[in-house]
Amino acid sequence: MLSKRIANITPSATHAMTARIAEKRAAGEDIITFSIGEPDGPTPQPIVDACKQALREGKTKYTPTNGIAALREAICEKLKKDNGLVYTPAQICVSSGAKQALSNAVFALCDEGDEVLIPTPCYVSYVEIVKLAGGVPVLVPTNDDFSLNTENFRNAITPRTKLILLNSPNNPTGAVYSRASLEALGEIAEEKDLYVISDEVYEKLVYDGAEHVSIASVSGAMYERTVIVNGFSKAFAMTGWRLGYTASNLAISKACNAFQGHMTSCPVSFVQYAALKAFTDCGDAVEEMRRAFEQRRDYMHARLNAMPGIRCRKPQGAFYLMPDVRAYLGRSCGGRTIGTAEDLCNYLLDEAGVAAVFGEAFCMPGTVRFAYANSMENIRLGMDRMEAALKKLN
Numbered sequence: 044m045l046s047k048r049i050a051n052i053t054p055s056a057t058h059a060m061t062a063r064i065a066e067k068r069a070a071g072e073d074i075i076t077f078s079i080g081e082p083d084g085p086t087p088q089p090i091v092d093a094c095k096q097a098l099r100e101g102k103t104k105y106t107p108t109n110g111i112a113a114l115r116e117a118i119c120e121k122l123k124k125d126n127g128l129v130y131t132p133a134q135i136c137v138s139s140g141a142k143q144a145l146s147n148a149v150f151a152l153c154d155e156g157d158e159v160l161i162p163t164p165c166y167v168s169y170v171e172i173v174k175l176a177g178g179v180p181v182l183v184p185t186n187d188d189f190s191l192n193t194e195n196f197r198n199a200i201t202p203r204t205k206l207i208l209l210n211s212p213n214n215p216t217g218a219v220y221s222r223a224s225l226e227a228l229g230e231i232a233e234e235k236d237l238y239v240i241s242d243e244v245y246e247k248l249v250y251d252g253a254e255h256v257s258i259a260s261v262s263g264a265m266y267e268r269t270v271i272v273n274g275f276s277k278a279f280a281m282t283g284w285r286l287g288y289t290a291s292n293l294a295i296s297k298a299c300n301a302f303q304g305h306m307t308s309c310p311v312s313f314v315q316y317a318a319l320k321a322f323t324d325c326g327d328a329v330e331e332m333r334r335a336f337e338q339r340r341d342y343m344h345a346r347l348n349a350m351p352g353i354r355c356r357k358p359q360g361a362f363y364l365m366p367d368v369r370a371y372l373g374r375s376c377g378g379r380t381i382g383t384a385e386d387l388c389n390y391l392l393d394e395a396g397v398a399a400v401f402g403e404a405f406c407m408p409g410t411v412r413f414a415y416a417n418s419m420e421n422i423r424l425g426m427d428r429m430e431a432a433l434k435k436l437n
C-alpha cells in the first residue's frame with residue numbers, strides 16, 4: 044500500500060521517545076526528560092503580544108508564499124548585522140519551521156541519486172529528508188572531538204556528490220565549527236562544485252565566547268553556493284509556532300518558493316507578524332536564556348564526567364551533551380543486559396525515570412544525547428537518579 048519512499052524512512056527516534064514518556068507519565072510515573080530538543084522557558088512576551096494583536100487585526104489570511112515582505116526585510120537586516128551577509132528580501136523564503144526550510148532546500152537541489160554528504164553524528168531528520176528527495180545520504184564521520192574532518196570529506200566525494208549538509212552549532216554534539224575548518228570545507232566545495240546547506244538554528248546558543256561562523260561568509264563563492272537555514276524555534280523558544288527560513292542565491296530561493304507553494308502555500312500569517320518582534324524586542328530574553336543554558340551545561344557536564352566510565356566532551360554550543368557510554372555496554376542488572384546505547388536509554392527510562400536519546404538515532408552508536416534544556420532542579424535530580432541506576436549495572 045505505501046510508497047517505497049515512505050516505507051524506506053525511519054520514524055524520528057526523538058519523537059518515539061516523547062511518545063514513550065507520555066505513556067509512562069499517563070501511567071503515573073515521574074519522568075525527567077533530557078530527550079527533547081526545545082528550550083524549556085516561555086516564548087518572550089513581546090512576541091506573544093504581537094501575535095494577539097495580529098489576530099485582533101485580522102491578519103489571518105494567506106500571505107505571499109515566501110512570507111510577508113516586512114519579515115523578509117527584517118531577516119535581511121538580521122543576516123547583515125549578525126553574519127555580515129547581504130541578501131535581498133527575494134533571496135529569503137520564510138517557511139513553517141527550519142525543518143520545512145531544510146526540506147525545501149534539499150528538494151530544490153537534489154536529483155534522484157545525487158549524493159549528499161552529512162557529517163556524523165547528525166540531526167535525526169537529515170538522512171530521512173535526503174532519502175525522501177531521492178538523494179543518497181553519505182555519512183562522513185567527524186573527528187573524536189566532533190570537529191570537521193576535511194580528509195574524510197575528500198574521501199567521500201564521488202562524481203555523484205552534489206551537496207553537503209552542515210549543522211553548527213551542532214545537534215546532537217553541541218560542536219561549534221571553527222572558521223578555519225569552514226574555510227577548508229568551503230575550498231573543497233568550490234573545487235568540487237558542491238552546494239552547502241548550512242543549518243544554523245542554534246546560532247544564538249554559543250558559550251565560552253565561541254564565535255558562530257556561517258560558511259556562507261567565508262568567501263564570495265561560498266555565499267553563492269550556500270543555503271542558510273535558520274529559524275525561531277531555538278533562539279526565541281518558539282518551537283510550537285513553526286517558523287524558519289532559508290537565505291540563498293536567487294535561483295535557489297525561487298525554487299524553494301515554488302516547492303513550498305505546492306506543499307503548504309505559506310507560513311502561518313499571524314505567526315509571521317509576531318516574529319517581527321523577535322529581532323527588535325527580545326535581545327535580553329535571548330541572552331538570559333543563553334546564560335542559563337551555559338550554567339546548566341557546566342553543571343551537567345561535571346556530573347556526567349563524575350560518573351565512573353562516562354566520558355563527555357564539553358561542547359561550546361546548542362543545548363546538548365553527548366557522552367560516550369561504551370563502558371556500560373555488556374553490563375547487566377537483574378537479568379537485564381545492556382548491549383547497546385539504546386538498551387542503556389531504555390534501562391535509564393525504566394530504572395531511573397530519566398529520558399535521553401540513544402546515539403544510534405544520530406548515527407553514533409555507543410553514545411547518548413542529553414538535552415540540558417531543563418530546569419537546574421530537574422537536571423540535579425535526573426543526574427542523581429542516573430548515577431544511582433548506573434551503579435546497579437555490573
Ligand code: PLP
Nearest residue numbers: 080140141142166214274276287
Ligand atoms: N535543525 C536542527 C539541527 C534541529 O535540531 C532542529 C530541531 O530540533 C531543526 C532543524 C528543526 O527546527 P524547527 O523547529 O524550526 O523546524
